[in-house]
Amino acid sequence: xxxIEQDPTPNTKSPSINPHHHTSNRSSDDCSPHGEPSASxxxxxxxxxxxxxxxxxxxPHFSVLHGSLRPIILKFEDVTCNITLPPTTxxxxxxxxxxxxxxxxxxxxxxxxxxxxxxxxxxxxxxxxKTTLLTALGGRLPGKVTGSVSYNGQPFSxxxxxxxxxxxxxxxxxxxxxxLETLTYAALLRLPKGLTRQEKMGxxxxxIMELGLVRCRNTMVGGPLLRGISGGERKRVSIGQxxxxxxxxxxxxxxxxxxxxxxAQRILAILRGLARGGRTVMATIHQPSSRLYRMFDKVMVLxxxxxxxxxxxxxxxxxxxxxxxxxxxxxxxxADFLLDLANGIVADTTQDDQHxxxxxxxxxxxxxxxxxxxxxxxxxxxxxxxxxxIQQSLHDPIHPNSRLPxxxxxxxxxxxxxxxxxxxxxxxxxxxxxxSYSGLRIFQVxxxxxxxxxxxxxxxxxxxxxxVGLLFFFSIFWGFFPLFNAIFAFPQExxxxxxxxxxxxxxxxxxxxxxxVGDLPMELVLPxxxxxxxxxxxxxxxxPVTFLLTLSITLYNVLVSQGLGLALGAMLMxxxxxxxxxxxxxxxxxxxxxxxxxxxxxxxxxxKYISFSHYCYKLLVGVQYSENEVYxxxxxxxxxxxxxxxxxxxxxxxLGFDVAVLTIMLVGYRLLAYVxxxxxxxx
Ligand SMILES: Nc1ncnc2c1ncn2[C@@H]1O[C@H](COP(=O)(O)OP(=O)(O)O)[C@@H](O)[C@H]1O
Ligand SMILES: [Mg+2]
Numbered sequence: 001x002x003x004i005e006q007d008p009t010p011n012t013k014s015p016s017i018n019p020h021h022h023t024s025n026r027s028s029d030d031c032s033p034h035g036e037p038s039a040s041x042x043x044x045x046x047x048x049x050x051x052x053x054x055x056x057x058x059x060p061h062f063s064v065l066h067g068s069l070r071p072i073i074l075k076f077e078d079v080t081c082n083i084t085l086p087p088t089t090x091x092x093x094x095x096x097x098x099x100x101x102x103x104x105x106x107x108x109x110x111x112x113x114x115x116x117x118x119x120x121x122x123x124x125x126x127x128x129x130k131t132t133l134l135t136a137l138g139g140r141l142p143g144k145v146t147g148s149v150s151y152n153g154q155p156f157s158x159x160x161x162x163x164x165x166x167x168x169x170x171x172x173x174x175x176x177x178x179x180l181e182t183l184t185y186a187a188l189l190r191l192p193k194g195l196t197r198q199e200k201m202g203x204x205x206x207x208i209m210e211l212g213l214v215r216c217r218n219t220m221v222g223g224p225l226l227r228g229i230s231g232g233e234r235k236r237v238s239i240g241q242x243x244x245x246x247x248x249x250x251x252x253x254x255x256x257x258x259x260x261x262x263x264a265q266r267i268l269a270i271l272r273g274l275a276r277g278g279r280t281v282m283a284t285i286h287q288p289s290s291r292l293y294r295m296f297d298k299v300m301v302l303x304x305x306x307x308x309x310x311x312x313x314x315x316x317x318x319x320x321x322x323x324x325x326x327x328x329x330x331x332x333x334x335a336d337f338l339l340d341l342a343n344g345i346v347a348d349t350t351q352d353d354q355h356x357x358x359x360x361x362x363x364x365x366x367x368x369x370x371x372x373x374x375x376x377x378x379x380x381x382x383x384x385x386x387x388x389x390i391q392q393s394l395h396d397p398i399h400p401n402s403r404l405p406x407x408x409x410x411x412x413x414x415x416x417x418x419x420x421x422x423x424x425x426x427x428x429x430x431x432x433x434x435x436s437y438s439g440l441r442i443f444q445v446x447x448x449x450x451x452x453x454x455x456x457x458x459x460x461x462x463x464x465x466x467x468v469g470l471l472f473f474f475s476i477f478w479g480f481f482p483l484f485n486a487i488f489a490f491p492q493e494x495x496x497x498x499x500x501x502x503x504x505x506x507x508x509x510x511x512x513x514x515x516x517v518g519d520l521p522m523e524l525v526l527p528x529x530x531x532x533x534x535x536x537x538x539x540x541x542x543x544p545v546t547f548l549l550t551l552s553i554t555l556y557n558v559l560v561s562q563g564l565g566l567a568l569g570a571m572l573m574x575x576x577x578x579x580x581x582x583x584x585x586x587x588x589x590x591x592x593x594x595x596x597x598x599x600x601x602x603x604x605x606x607x608k609y610i611s612f613s614h615y616c617y618k619l620l621v622g623v624q625y626s627e628n629e630v631y632x633x634x635x636x637x638x639x640x641x642x643x644x645x646x647x648x649x650x651x652x653x654x655l656g657f658d659v660a661v662l663t664i665m666l667v668g669y670r671l672l673a674y675v676x677x678x679x680x681x682x683x
Contacts, residue, residue: 486565
């Protein structure tokens with residue numbers, strides 16, 4: 001097998017895991033990375049077998065994921081983060097607060113160092129700033145934090161971004177892709193150019209094996225509204241997406257929350273295995289059991305954004321004992337003890353009765369004074385040592401392999417534009433196949449087609465008003481329908497886009513074009529069917545040329561309206577706001593289109609010139625009737641079509657101009673959508 005990065009010299013510092021180290025007689029359908037499956041557990045929970053975690057877990061055998069090739073030493077010093085809170089109504093009006101802006105310290109002077117091979121666990125009560133710190137260390141809070149964060153002594157940069165694996169607390173995954181598809185597409189997008197397609201796909205398979213996802217590889221991931229794989233499996237898929245690229249630094253936000261202790265244990269075993277392969281791993285862990293706690297190398301405890309302990313996991317008790325805090329006799333889990341301390345609760349059973357006697361406010365005071373004491377003893381006892389350690393390792397010789405590429409190659413992508421486009425296109429088609437070709441949408445279009453076909457059944461040119469009405473209906477229906485479908489595109493995919501762009505997976509332009517092109521087939525197939533049915537049922541001119549022109553104009557109109565929908569969605573990034581704005585816009589276009597009102601006051605007559613429905617309608621009428629065409633108007637002489645009031649007012653000349661305007665709109669709206677999307681990007 002091959003290493004992921006084309007680095008000829010594997011890192012000698014980090015222990016490389018034996019690629020052929022198989023610890024169990026694994027069968028092909030075994031989900032466990034290293035377990036001895038028992039028939040009974042298999043039957044109950046196909047994707048989880050109980051491993052004997054009491055014995056030291058065997059190292060995961062990352063046959064492709066050798067040790068990290070570019071180890072990263074993560075150092076952070078005095079990281080501080082303030083947020084400005086929006087003014088509350090209370091403080092602004094009732095207290096007469098002259099300055100409505102309040103700032104809150106979310107992180108206050110957090111320092112630490114994590115070396116390759118180490119697993120640091122961050123503990124702390126909810127709201128203590130763990131996620132904020134992790135996000136800052138992942139380079140995803142630019143401009144909001146002060147203090148220094150360095151990766152092998154260098155600041156954050158594009159090349160480092162691709163060396164970092166970041167697993168957010170919420171699993172942001174495409175719900176309709178299977179586990180295998182999710183990981184394969186991620187592999188195709190994230191693995192470097194040097195690997196062949198087969199090798200990249202093989203890598204996804206390896207990760208599936210390592211993470212024990214074999215049984216669920218062909219199951220849909222699912223989401224809030226779609227039943228899919230279980231929470232633990234989803235978490236492992238998220239971790240797998242990051243593992244694929246063999247990150248040198250892996251940051252995970254609560255990878256074990258909401259999972260049963262066995263699954264949590266398994267995930268931590270995997271993380272520890274990754275760390276032992278020479279990677280730097282940092283995770284926030286909520287409520288670890290004592291079994292989990294024993295797997296940490298280092299811990300950091302945060303209390304209201306301030307550290308109260310940073311250092312070795314095994315020495316934590318000694319430290320707190322030395323400053324006078326002892327766990328109660330029944331507390332065997334160090335993590336519980338640490339969380340109590342971070343909350344300012346002293347786990348001393350003798351004080352419980354006193355707490356009962358005193359009022360709540362006193363208890364609160366007691367807690368905050370405990371916290372203050374812990375913070376100040378951290379500053380006094382631990383911080384100087386830590387600072388010295390950070391400073392001293394500044395002079396560590398950096399391993400030649402760990403030197404990161406220079407700035408010039410920062411913007412280089414792992415894959416070419418075309419590859420990204422093709423993979424994203426394929427993934428988009430897979431993800432949206434269910435919605436594009438959903439029976440509901442097809443039913444919607446077909447039913448409208450047949451009903452309108454019946455209403456206009458074999459309409460005659462002598463009923464010119466009816467025929468023109470049908471053409472107007474074409475332009476309006478195919479203005480509304482694609483617009484409202486397109487609005488959802490970007491707001492719905494925004495979380496995935498942000499996550500994937502933050503890890504430098506692809507260019508925005510390749511994503512954008514893939515989305516454009518991926519939407520085309522469906523957007524064009526339905527109107528084609530619709531026009532074909534309604535055109536012939538409605539008795540419009542049977543000439544094939546006229547039919548084809550009518551169809552082309554309708555499809556062009558669809559593209560323009562879709563562009564407007566995409567632009568509105570991208571600009572507002574909120575489906576509710578965008579649909580409201582779109583319905584107002586479309587109503588204006590409908591009214592100004594020229595069918596309902598002919599005598600619009602001049603000061604508002606310009607409205608029709610911004611309405612694409614107007615141009616489409618004009619073109620449709622223009623190709624349906626020729627200048628010299630006559631119809632039976634009930635008088636002695638046949639009347640000329642162009643003299644018919646509606647058509648006369650519309651004017652069916654200068655059709656080239658209408659096409660030009662539609663083309664400008666087609667390009668303009670899509671350009672607007674792209675710019676809005678680019679501006680909305682966090683990076
Ligand atoms: N953008 C933000 N706006 C308002 N409050 C925020 C923001 N980011 C973080 N906070 C606040 O900062 C505190 C720490 O948040 P977080 O880092 O998510 O905590 P944890 O992950 O430890 O639960 C919380 O009280 C949260 O409300
Ligand atoms: Mg959090």
